[in-house]
Amino acid sequence: MKINILGGGPEEFIPDLQIYNDENSIWVGVDHGVFRLIHQGIKPDMAFGDFDSVNEDEWKLIEEKTDQINRYLPEKDETDMELALNWSIKQGPEAIRVFGATGGRADHFLANIQMLGKKENLHPSIEIEIIDIQNQVQIVPPGEYTLKEKSDSKYISFLPLTPEVEGLTLSGFKYELQDRNISLGSTLCISNELIQPSGTFSFSSGILMMIRSHD
Structure with missing residues (x-):
């Protein structure tokens, strides 16, 4: 349902x-x-x-x-x-x-x-x-997530909703990350893209907002 x-x-x-x-x-x-x-x-x-x-x-x-x-x-x-x-x-x-x-x-x-x-x-x-x-917005707790490529929402951005998001790892993306800490207000993870049919992101603490968008 x-x-x-x-x-x-x-x-x-x-x-x-x-x-x-x-x-x-x-x-x-x-x-x-x-x-x-x-x-x-x-x-x-x-x-x-x-x-x-x-x-x-x-x-x-x-x-x-x-x-x-x-x-x-x-x-x-x-x-x-x-x-x-x-x-x-x-x-x-x-x-x-x-x-x-x-x-x-x-x-x-x-x-x-x-x-x-x-x-x-x-x-x-x-x-x-x-x-x-134009946008799809999700708020997620710590964990590992799989994303599938969507032709109508090419751009994927990640923004912290807490003072810090720790251990952010992006795999299968144009701009990959490995175990990075992202502070509130950072624009490091704006306008990324999948370069494979699917990719993963994970983090160990904090709350993360993911936005999938198209121009």
Whole structure:
């Protein structure tokens, strides 16, 4: 099972969702993202939000087309996206894909990135990524990972989310590394590329953000 979450970020940053719409997927709408799913012909299985960004007609359609709605007061401790992500992780899927979480307000975008890096959200058995029209973002804990070449996301960058990421090793890349420590703010690992059908990266401590992008 895979869970797809659509937030309310700018529509021009959202890829074609039909690519991800298969029988093994559950769709979760966040606030105005619920209406967007319906507008694209995708039935929301679950909805989260205070829905302060939808008008009366949109709300009526959401009530009519959505299986389960979790509506909250605007005054709450978590964002609508965090509530949706927390629920999704508890379902134990093999993957969670988040759309509509980039662009627009910088505070929301940065909060979404940092949210993926919370200790309780770093599940080795669940692949969680933020996807937009140009990027795929993952936050990973220490370990060894295999990446396959993707023609639509040639560039691969690694950025520390902790003061230090220790023992970073890259194999099968244009610019390889061996047991290097990378400090927060370093640009050493920006715009790398695979030179083989697959490659590996590993590190021993810290939290690492991986971004796969295309121009």
